[in-house]
Amino acid sequence: MRIALVDDDAFVRGLLVSTLGQEPGVEVVWEAGSGEESLEKFAVEPVELILIDLQMPGMGGTATIQAFQKLDNPPMMIVVSTLTTTDKVQAAFRAGARGYFMKEDNPALIADCLGRALQGELVFSSKCSMVVVEQLKGASTVAPSKMSGESVWEGVLTDRELEIVGLLADSLETKEIARRLGTSIETVKKQVQSLMAKLGVNNRAGAVAAAFRAGLLR
Known part of the structure; x- marks a missing residue:
């Protein structure tokens, strides 16, 4: 390299x-x-x-x-x-x-x-992630956008999906996210897949960063 x-x-x-x-x-x-x-x-x-x-x-x-x-x-x-x-x-x-x-x-x-x-x-870095997450937690509405190298979104993140992005950034496993949100593991899995599809990423590590880069902040 x-x-x-x-x-x-x-x-x-x-x-x-x-x-x-x-x-x-x-x-x-x-x-x-x-x-x-x-x-x-x-x-x-x-x-x-x-x-x-x-x-x-x-x-x-x-x-x-x-x-x-x-x-x-x-x-x-x-x-x-x-x-x-x-x-x-x-x-x-x-x-x-x-x-x-x-x-x-x-x-x-x-x-x-x-x-x-x-x-x-x-x-x-973890510090940068914290800055992003705090902003995402405060976001209530977002608009679809098309960034360089990304596809147009089919939808926007729901409040629950935004909440999950924050929990993913805290490195929580699916089971722990489900416990905190009071829902099932299968429901969390579907919501994670949905938000990743909307953000155009295929892994959790990139979800928070992709959401930020796509202009989800107020």
Whole structure:
């Protein structure tokens, strides 16, 4: 797996290089201190995946992600940032990011998720997931949308499905979700399948992230 790092903080880049460089199958090909520099380096030496900060001088992280998405063969973009506000997280995913982590997260955790991201799964740190879940819990109405790479929804999430998304993010098993909601395991299974179909995902891990990226927030 050939990856690159984009962050104006040399210390953060060094930490990620030292950690990710030790992971089997991971090669840190280059680093860049700005969005502009990353686009120049990618044109010379393409990589599969880029870890990028959001706050940088000049072209910010979200704008850089958008610029990469316009390329014929864009790399997978994973955000590593100190920003956890919902508008920033939402903007990053709408721009084309496929993952979001905090700079305080263990670099080993980030490394462990890279392979899953390349396989098409949306990946989050636990802190970012908490931000998403709190917003989803407060959402009462949603509108269908068509995002890049996603199909048009056949329906929207019900209040119960939104509640289940939050419980899935807490890593609860089907039996525990059924107990908390006072319903049967079979009913929960059907509701989980329904919400995943509406979000265009095929696994629970991607359900919360997909819901967020699809614009389910108020």
